[in-house]
Amino acid sequence: MPMFLEPYWPHILFVLSLLLGVPAAIHAAMTKEEVRSAIGWVGIIILSPIVGALLYFIAGINRIRRSAISDRRFLLQGHVRDHFETYDATDEIVTEQFGRRFAAMKTLGDRVTSHELTTGNAISVLSTGDDAYGAMLNAIGEASRSILLETYIFDRDRVGRRFADALIAAAKRGVAVRVLIDAVGARYSVPSVLGMLRDGGVIVDVFNGNVIMGLRLPYANLRTHRKILIVDGAVAFTGGMNIREGFSSEFFGDKCSGDTHFRVSGAVVADLFAIAANDWRFTAGEDLQDNVWQIVPPTADPGTPVAIRAVSSGPDRNVExxxxxxxxxxxxxxxxxxxxxxxxxxxxxxxxxxxxxxxxxxxxxxxxxxxxxxxxxxxxxxxxxxxxxxxxxxxxxxxxxxxxxxxxxxxxxxxxxxxxxxxxxxxxxxxxxxxxxxxxxxxxxxxxxxxxxxxxxxxxxxxxxxxxxxxxxxxxxxxxxxxxxx
CATH class of the missing domain: 3.30.870.10 (Endonuclease Chain A)
Structure with a gap:
């Protein structure tokens, strides 16, 4: 500290604590919806105004304000949009097949989520990592137009390199490929798979941060934990499966971790695509609305099983x-x-x-x-x-x-x-x-x-x-x- 400021350092710290602590405490009191959370953060900020305010700036601001693609209707136009809307489940269909209490669940979903309950879908369970990775790699290998992948963890291990090779091969044969990896999840593997993908011609980005320089403040504590793969606008994979070899019995035998993933087709694919496309737009600033990203219209009869709703949640307008x-x-x-x-x-x-x-x-x-x-x-x-x-x-x-x-x-x-x-x-x-x-x-x-x-x-x-x-x-x-x- 310069000598001429030395006598004033207590005053400087006091002013700094006010400048940092008061806005942080006001923000916590005005934005936190849970009283325990609000009291906890205000208490930390009051007891330690400078350090507490900095901690709040890093880990306490848990709402991202962003413009959103409201649902698949933003991406669909004309006859295609009208066709998709015929697959929206009605109260009468739900009541007839599942009873009035599940019709009440439909009403709840209509009011708290951004997507409709749709009919005419198909869903299959991929019970192991080997099943999921095999099905996903096959779909990537057969892609002819577009691949959109969003994931939390994408390791640069033996399984991760298989996916990277498949995505690079798809990009080289002219398929539009976009890969979004969480900034925290990208750090699980050193070196990151990002360089391998970029060197191979794949357009890739990290959600809410930069792998080299650090996380994006003030939202460092917010992550995408989603796992979505959309291929050719026709089939989607989603569930709990990250991309890492620890879930493959091929490499870990009986000691491999378990997980469950799902392959879906039908009207719900458009909603899953809208969720991932919105995250891509927020991160990379690119709208995925070209013809290569068009969603394939469902072929099953409207009103037939399976009824599925995509539920997106996160620290934005879909909080909780x-x-x-x-x-x-x-x-x-x-x-x-x-x-x-x-x-x-x-x-x-x-x-x-x-x-x-x-x-x-x-x-x-x-x-x-x-x-x-x-x-x-x-x-x-x-x-x-x-x-x-x-x-x-x-x-x-x-x-x-x-x-x-x-x-x-x-x-x-x-x-x-x-x-x-x-x-x-x-x-x-x-x-x-x-x-x-x-x-x-x-x-x-x-x-x-x-x-x-x-x-x-x-x-x-x-x-x-x-x-x-x-x-x-x-x-x-x-x-x-x-x-x-x-």
Whole structure:
């Protein structure tokens, strides 16, 4: 500090603390919708105005203001648009096939999401990494017009290089290729796959940051956790699968991690494309509206199965959309709620909804991995288990390797699958994409798969939790207290 300023440094710090702390505290009080979050951030800022304000600037601003492609109708014109609209599910169709309570779910989805529930879709389950990677690579290899890929993690390992080679080959044969990788996820592999893709002629960008220079402030804590692949506007792949070799039995055998992905076709492809295209426009400033990006019209009859809605959520105008859909689904369940999640840290509202359903006589089964790749999160969610177990819910620890799947089935006719975990990051901070699926056959198939998992799982009991040494239980609870920041 220059000598002439030395006598004034306390005054300088005071003024600086006001300039940083007051706007930060006002912003937190005016923008946070959860009172605990608002009180927490205002407290941190008041107790440490300079450091607290800087922390808030980096990690506390959790809403991105951006212009959005509202839905697929922005991308469709004329006869094609009219044709797609005939696939929108009506209240009458939903009521006839699933009953009035699921018609209420349709109304909820219409009001809180940006996309319609559409009919005439097809969906297939890709149960392993090998199944998913094989199907995705085949689709990329057969692409003739366009490929749009958005993912959280894209490692430069043996699986990642296969995808990079396939995307580069597609670009060289004239296919329009766009690849969007999250700025945090791109750092999982060193060196990043970005250079390999760019050197091969693929147009690639990072979401919300720059891999070399750092993250994009003030939104450094916000990530795209979506996994979307659209090929030729005709077929889409989405779910929980990142691109990394740890999920391939070819390279890791029985020790490979598990996950679930989905291949879909039909009207919902247009909505999934709109979500990924909006993220690309936000990142790269390019509108994907040329003829090569046109969506292929559905061929199934309108009104026929499967009914699917794309559910985009994230810290923009779609904040907590997944949370609202889950609250609605838990409230209408009558017989069963089955949940598979690698990171199960729901907030108090979701816990209350699950407990209330269980008290009404609904069978609530929650399956989490016995082996978890994130120890702190596993300990934190263990510290929360007693709240559910004391109120008629059942929790199971799935044996075998870590499973990254996110699956939910309710009453054998409604399902929710995609990229969202049941934790604070997925429910409030990440950009996620899920699918609401209304179809008896699909939901029943998921339930059968979950039942098979339960059959080889170990049930968690209150006695198990209470038998742990007190220091271990205390650590679990302390980590649970910090779960919103994990």
């Amino acid at each position: 959309t997944n949370h609202k859909m889950l609250m609605g689904a838990f409230s209408i369940a009558r017989t069963s709620i089955r949940i598979v999640s690698p990171y199960f840290l729901p907030d108090r509202e979701l816990i209350t909804a699950l407990i209330t359903a269980a008290r009404r006589g609904v069978e609530v089964d929650i399956i989490v991995p016995q082996t978890n790749n994130l120890t702190l999160i596993d300990r934190a969610m263990t510290g929360q288990f007693d709240q559910l177990l004391k109120n008629y819910c059942r929790i199971w620890r799935a044996s075998g390797a870590f499973d990254h799947s996110k699956l939910m089935a309710i009453d054998s006719c409604w399902a929710f699958v995609g990229s969202s975990n049941l934790d604070p990051r997925s429910l409030r901070l990440n950009f996620e994409v899920d699918m609401e699926v209304m179809d008896h056959s699909f939901a029943q198939a998921l339930e059968r798969r979950i039942d098979v998992t339960i059959s080889s799982s170990k049930q968690v009991t209150l006695d198990d939790l209470r038998s742990k040494p007190f220091p271990a239980r205390l650590v679990d609870r302390i980590l649970w207290l910090g779960s919103p920041y994990l």
